[in-house]
Amino acid sequence: MQALLSFDQAPPFAAPFRFFLTAPAFGMLAGALLLASGPDALASRWTPAALALTHLVTVGFMLQAMLGALLQIMPVVAGANLLRPLLVARLVHASLLLGACLLAGGFLAQHVIALQAAAALLAAGLLIFVTAAAHALHAVPTSSPTIRGIKLALSGLSVTTILGLLLIYLLVGEGGSELPFLSLIAVHLAWGLLGWGLVLLSSVAFVVVPMFQLTPPYSDRFARTFLSAVVGLLILWSVVELDGWPSVSLVLAGGLLAATAAFAGLTLHLQRLSKRPRFDATQQCWRVAMLSTLAACMLWLLVNSGAASGDERWVLASGILVLYGGFMTAIVGMLYKIAPFLVWLHLQNLGAGRVLAPNMNKVIPAVHIERQTLAHFLSLLVLLAAAVWPPWFAYPAGLALVAANAWLLHNLLLAVAFFRRHRLTIDAAHLKPAEQG
DSSP states (O other): OOOOOOGGGOOOTHHHHHHHHHHHHHHHHHHHHHHHHGGGGGSOTTSHHHHHHHHIIIIIIIHHHHHHHHHHHHHHHSOOOOSSHHHHHHHHHHHHHHHHHHHHHHHHHTOHHHHHHHHHHHHHHHHHHHHHHHHHHTTSOOOSHHHHHHHHHHHHHHHHHHHHHHHHHHHTTOSOTTSOHHHHHHHHHHIIIIIIIIHHHHHHHHHHHHHHHOOOOOOHHHHHHHHHHHHHHHHHHHHHHHHTOHHHHHHHHHHHHHHHHHHHHHHHHHHHTOSOSSOOHHHHHHHHHHHHHHHHHHHHHHHHHTSSTTOHHHHHHHHHIIIIIIIIHHHHHHHHHHHHHHHHHHHHHHHTTTSOOOOGGGTSOHHHHHHHHHHHHHHHHHHHHHHHOHHHHHHHHHHHHHHHHHHHHHHHHHHHHHHHHHHHHHHHHHHHHHHHO
């Protein structure tokens, strides 16, 4: 599968990078909250602290990083140029930043006004982004699975947002009790993880895994079938789940599980065929992410087959494998490719052929990337241990989460400092002819 990349259509440097720098800050907040709450936070997935932690990861870390990546990917990969991308980025970033903080705080304090304000801010920010993205993608032909996947993922994000708003409306006591609240939570979660997260991650993987990891490409047939299967099964499952057909719902959920496992397994297989003689840190991130996804699928089977039913520890462990081990790990791996590429691309454009951009490998020293990814992997292990034995590992997990994300933020700030330093060199080189004249 080949992708036509348009490097001259990249948005301003500050547009995606503000999202990238914010994501690890939310990871640090999640760690700080776990330190403050201790083992009680992991007593159940329904504790106020657990709900706050979940949304600090999903709305804080994941959403920030994924929207930042889309700002870059849409014009470069899909040729979809947003109107005034820097203004869109500023408005969306500010709305999501405040909204995510209020959402986590509202769950933690069970504060109605905070939840309502969070809903308004998140809805406004996502409405701006989805509208701008839809306008940019409207005239773009669906010529590749990646472009099709981006369009589907934006639809999945819209559904997730609408369901989330409905849940907050019900939670603060404004709605009727006739709605199936627990089923709505399950559907909201499924659309967020699969209809938005998995569809976007796989669509990006179809381009970045072969490009950056030097693997054979995903076949067009698999990519198109996979995207159709996930979205089609998700729609059917949602209808059945909300209509109260548990047996059929379980079968369709098994189909979604099989599709997810197929993507993870194929990605691991392609990695084995990589032309790289040695895996770098970003490839290790993808490997851990896919292995975590497969492990989460197996845990889901255990929980729903009755072997581990009723044990909240395995449900929490499954959630950690999906959110932290799967999505956050893959995002960390992509950030270490996207951030240096953005720095190189913008320096290349600013140099205009007179000043060559430095090699991408120099933007963030490899030793910093390797050590931070190792810290991330260790934090995943400690978090899993905390899910099973909260009294022993909740506090170490909080410390590990803060440390790994602080290190990630440090490395991304190194990229920003590198860009600013070399931009000064380029500005000086452009001024020299005028000074000499």
